[in-house]
Amino acid sequence: MNNILRLDLHNIAANYGARRVLQQITLTLRQCETLVISGVNGSGKSTLLRLLSGLQQPASGTIHYHYQGTCYTPRQAMHLLGWVAPDLALYRELTGRENLRFFAAVRGLQRNDTQLDELLARVGLAGRGDDRVACYSSGMTHRLRYAYALLHDPPVLLLDEPTVTLDESGVAMVTRVVEMQRTFGITVIATNDVRELCFGDYVLTLDTA
Amino acid sequence: MLFSAAWSVFAKDLLSELRTRYALNAMLLFAASTAVAVSLGAQFLGTRRDDETFLLQSALLWIALLFAALNGLSRSFVQEEETRTALALRLATPPIAVYLGKLLFNLVLLLALDVVTSLLFMIFVRVQVENTGLFISLLAAGSLCLTTATTILAAIIAKASFKSALFAVVAFPLLIPPLIIVIQGTALALAGAPWVDGLLHLRTLLSYAVATFVTSLLLFGFVWEA
Numbered sequence: 001m002n003n004i005l006r007l008d009l010h011n012i013a014a015n016y017g018a019r020r021v022l023q024q025i026t027l028t029l030r031q032c033e034t035l036v037i038s039g040v041n042g043s044g045k046s047t048l049l050r051l052l053s054g055l056q057q058p059a060s061g062t063i064h065y066h067y068q069g070t071c072y073t074p075r076q077a078m079h080l081l082g083w084v085a086p087d088l089a090l091y092r093e094l095t096g097r098e099n100l101r102f103f104a105a106v107r108g109l110q111r112n113d114t115q116l117d118e119l120l121a122r123v124g125l126a127g128r129g130d131d132r133v134a135c136y137s138s139g140m141t142h143r144l145r146y147a148y149a150l151l152h153d154p155p156v157l158l159l160d161e162p163t164v165t166l167d168e169s170g171v172a173m174v175t176r177v178v179e180m181q182r183t184f185g186i187t188v189i190a191t192n193d194v195r196e197l198c199f200g201d202y203v204l205t206l207d208t209a
Numbered sequence: 210m211l212f213s214a215a216w217s218v219f220a221k222d223l224l225s226e227l228r229t230r231y232a233l234n235a236m237l238l239f240a241a242s243t244a245v246a247v248s249l250g251a252q253f254l255g256t257r258r259d260d261e262t263f264l265l266q267s268a269l270l271w272i273a274l275l276f277a278a279l280n281g282l283s284r285s286f287v288q289e290e291e292t293r294t295a296l297a298l299r300l301a302t303p304p305i306a307v308y309l310g311k312l313l314f315n316l317v318l319l320l321a322l323d324v325v326t327s328l329l330f331m332i333f334v335r336v337q338v339e340n341t342g343l344f345i346s347l348l349a350a351g352s353l354c355l356t357t358a359t360t361i362l363a364a365i366i367a368k369a370s371f372k373s374a375l376f377a378v379v380a381f382p383l384l385i386p387p388l389i390i391v392i393q394g395t396a397l398a399l400a401g402a403p404w405v406d407g408l409l410h411l412r413t414l415l416s417y418a419v420a421t422f423v424t425s426l427l428l429f430g431f432v433w434e435a
Contacts, residue, residue, distance in 0.1 A: 055296060075434065083300055089293035091221070093228045105217035106302040108210045148297060 005031040005067050005155050007052075007186055012061035014047050021047050025061070027204070031155075034178065034187040036200030043206035045190035046085065049160045052188060053083045067155060077156070079107070082149030085160035086142075090133055096120060096144050097129035100151060107152050123147045124173050138165040146177060155185040162189055162196065175199075211306050218302065218310025222285055223317070231288060232281035232318060239280055240326040243273035248333035255335025260400065266336050267395035271351065271388055273326055278319055278355050283363040283376045285311045290367040299433065308429040312360045312422075319352045339401025347398055347407060350414035351391035357418050358383045361425035364432045387417050 012025040021044040029035055037045045050056040051063060054074030065077045072080065090099045097116050104111040111119075120129045123143040133141060142165050149157065162178075163171045178199050181187045189199055197203055226233055247254065247269050254266055289295040298307060327348065330336045338344045359380060366375045394410030 053300060055299065078300055081300065087293060088296055090297055091225060091294055092292065093225050094221070098224070102217055102221045103297070103301045106214040106298075106306060108214065148301075 005186060006065070007156065007188075008062075008064045008066065009052075010062045012048075012051060012063065013059045014044065014051060014056070015059045016047075020059070022051075022058075022206070025204075027202075029186050029188070029202075031186065032182055032184070033201050034182055034189065034199055035202050035204060036197055037188065037190045037204045037206060038192065038197060039206030041192070045192075045206060046160050048206075049083070049085065049158050049188065049190050052156075053081055053158055054078070055083075065156065079152065080154055081156050081158060082152070082154035083158045083160075084142075084145045084149045084162065085158075086164055087160075088145050088148070090141070090144055090148060092134040093132060095130050095132050096125055096136070096147070099133060099144065100129075100147055103148055103151055109152055111151070119147050119150065120144075122150070122173075123177075124169055139167055139170055142166055143170060143173065146173070150177065157181045157185060157187045159187065159189045159191075161191060161193075162199075163191075163193065211303060212309070214302055214306035215309035215313065218298075218307055219313045219317075222310065222314040225288075226314075226318070232284040236277040236281035236318070236322050237325060239277040240273050240322060241329055243269075243276070244326065244329035244333045247273075247330075248335075251334075258337075260396070263396040263399040264392070266330070266334065266399055267392045269334070270326065270330050270336070270395065271392050273330075274319075274322065274352075275355070275384065275388065277322055277326065278359060279377055279380060281318060281322075282315045282356065282359040283366065283372065285314055285360075286363040286367040287372050295367075304430045304433045305426065307433060308360070308364070308425065311364075312356060312425075315360050315363075316352065316356045319356055320349070323348045323352055336399065338399055340398045340403070340407070343402070343404055343407045344395065344398035346411055347391055347394045347414070350411050350418065351387065351395070353418040354387035354391070354414050354421070355384065357421040357425060358387075361421070361428060361432070364429060368435070383421075387414055390414055390417075 007029040009025055009027050012022060013020060014022040037048055039045050047056065051058050052074060063074050065072045065080055067080055100116045100119065117129055120126060123146045125140060125143050128140065133144065136144065162174045178187055189196060254262060289298060362376060362379050366372050366379060369375050390410050390413050394407050397407050
């Protein structure tokens with residue numbers, strides 16, 4: 001079972017202009033494992049998550065997802081990845097349910113309104129699916145990001161600042177999501193919050209040196 | 210799957226546009242103000258019926274369409290970048306589906322603008338169309354050229370600073386050749402020239418649109434994921 005899903009990073013480096021923010025990151029994660037990346041502001045936590053999601057290219061090194069016998073680069077692995085981050089924005093002029101319906105459609109998923117409502121309820125947005133995202137609070141918007149990320153039941157979940165802007169019930173929701181993900185997939189969490197270090201089987205600490 | 214995703218992008222853009230009217234209002238206002246300004250400033254255009262006047266009417270119509278299009282057609286990509294929804298779209302949607310959806314949305318927007326602007330010119334500038342079939346075909350072919358060129362340009366400039374200025378500057382050399390052809394062709398349609406006279410213009414416009422479309426399909430993946 002542990003060979004179905006694997007994430008390999010080999011000698012990863014990332015630059016912003018002349019400034020190198022990450023170097024020599026090599027690690028392997030297997031199914032049912034959770035990695036927490038911690039470090040001070042500017043140490044490259046979010047950058048590493050963007051590299052893992054394919055939104056940014058490494059300056060050197062390779063990232064590969066191995067899933068059910070096939071090897072994918074991050075850009076080929078869109079269907080395997082769920083990404084939650086403060087800079088992930090959804091369509092403010094659409095309702096929460098319309099956002100999810102749209103992203104399900106472009107992913108080629110068949111999701112009816114009942115299933116979408118169940119997902120919204122799972123992230124704590126029951127009864128708010130018909131409200132436009134522009135009317136959501138920052139915490140509710142963050143919950144909707146989880147619904148977006150979990151829509152296709154991704155085996156790899158990438159969480160950047162997972163509990164930022166969330167209240168206690170929101171933190172509990174994130175804990176449930178991470179625990180559920182631990183039963184079948186890989187989770188990578190980038191955080192500054194020491195309370196979230198306990199999510200990880202491994203902790204990778206980055207510094208700016 | 211690809212076409213279904215493209216259709217979903219188109220439907221989402223249409224719904225967003227109908228709710229926000231970011232592009233629609235600007236384009237319609239521009240078209241209406243141009244038609245009214247031309248009707249008040251150059252009343253002789255509606256009374257004279259000679260080749261030079263047909264050419265002037267055609268040029269003014271396409272200038273109105275061009276500037277209205279430049280105002281509105283870049284919105285679909287610029288909006289995604291400015292509101293940062295492009296990241297969510299990038300992670301969930303195949304690049305070609307994004308391109309096709311946006312292209313279809315821009316085409317529908319421009320065709321709607323064609324109808325409104327043409328009607329405004331007929332009412333205010335008293336433009337008379339003698340060969341309606343050729344006129345409609347040239348409007349559609351010209352709009353296809355504008356859309357294919359501006360859609361890929363909008364994707365390129367969406368991540369840049371000074372987007373509006375850059376869009377106009379980059380679009381200028383690409384749009385001049387089809388504009389010259391469509392202005393001349395439309396003048397023929399206004400004068401009532403037979404279909405055979407306008408076929409060369411139509412063929413050239415369609416060739417341009419196909420070439421731009423195919424090039425865009427090849428390039429879009431690199432532009433979108435850059």
